[in-house]
Amino acid sequence: MAARSPGAIAGIGELKPVRRTQGATTLGLIAETVRLAVEDAGLDKDAIDGLLVGPQVGETPQHVPATVAEYLGIQPRMANVVDLGGASGAGMVWRAAAAIAAGMCDAVVCVLANTREDEAPRSPNRNPIREFDVPFGASGANISYALPMQRHMAKYESTPAQFARIAAAARDNAQLNPLAIFYGHPASVDDILASPIIASPLHLYEIVMPVAGGEAVVVVSAERARGLKHPPVHLLGAGEKVTHRAISQAPSLTSGPLKPAMQQALARAGVGASAMSLLSFYDCYTIMVAMTIEDAGLCAAGGFGRWIEEHSLGHDGDFPLNTHGGQLGFGQPDLAGGMTHVVEAVRQLRHDAGARQIRNAQLALVTGNGATVSEATALVLGADA
């Protein structure tokens, strides 16, 4: 073991994504996802004494953890909202471990889930983005990733085909995950380039498909984990960084806060990015993966395109990347989408990934990303020695 394990993931729960829910509630989906995770851990409900939830629980704007805990019938000793956009899932894992290491609690459930009902209300935002971006026709996330992508292409002469390759690799990997929304639907580089441009230079197939779903993990101490049902997966290092909220305020358009977050996580674990068995990189858009490959130091700035051409990204490749299909292949169940990268890493490091198992998987680098390349969390996870 490269570093002391401050915590371990002992259970996972995951709902099959669906395009639409009918009459579902966020609280109901959370309860089901938590149940699956705690059952998978082989723990009793009453053993759960920590709770981390996301900010978008539909039924209540305030006091979210207490509402969820009451719904679940638990009385946690630590309860909190983690509000880091797509980095929330990864951000929950180290907070759970830290809370355990601090002696606040023994078993934390981290859960994100969402509904997709037919009539969703528009956001009542009153923040600077609402005042200084939205009036200029810049609503939604797509533009905030199109702008860094265009800048990358202008600065480094990266090409649409190089970005499309990232999406094609995600679709390829999804063909080995029956839960993925694009299982049975591969897409070639040509298919991706032939899909409509939504916000240039982003093509439709370079953007995640919104779905409903749920993902959860249970974190306990490493000692506790060894007595449970599955081989523990250890948290070896974590790093986090938040740099801005609106894309106009980003310190850089071609390198993000994941760079320092990954450096911190890898330094804490005492390993390098190239030593990873699995790269479980947050992939809301192709540009996000490109930036993360470069920010991880796997290649020089601007060099992702050539790096991708030189490496194979499947479970049997030299750099397995998002073996569950990533969110580009699996679908993005809102904030739970970030947690799919954690859940897949656990499967691989337990050697329980079935047809897509990476041979002798030992280490995974997991990233989460929120807002407009703003909020970043990185984790290094390791198999039990």
Next chain:
Amino acid sequence: MSEFESLAVPGPIPTRVTRPFWDAASEGRFTLQRCDTCGAWIFYPRSHCPQCWSPRLSWQEASGRGMVKSFSVIYRPGHPGWAAAAPYVVALIELEEGPTMLSTLVDIAPDSVKVGMRVAVRFVPVGKFALPMFAPLSRSE
């Protein structure tokens, strides 16, 4: 030039701090906050300087000129009210004074926009506001 005038889209919701920016725009003036303490130019408007946390900020006339740091041609707008205007160009403008703002480009074909292009402000009526959009810099500017 007011290709956006008839759009039914969300306008700015000014706060006490930001109101002077929109009031000046309605008079055809492009203003930015500047920190009395450290001299930093500031966008978007704030109550405190993000560089030194000083609350002593003044409104000053700015050049209204800048450079396209990046852009996107929007074919499928995130808000349905903008659909009638698509395709249109959203850009990040690095202002001569330093800060970057997001805006819309006008008076240029979408396939002619380039990163690094120099632009100048044009006040375009959208609903009841005059929005500071940007167009390619002309010789006289």
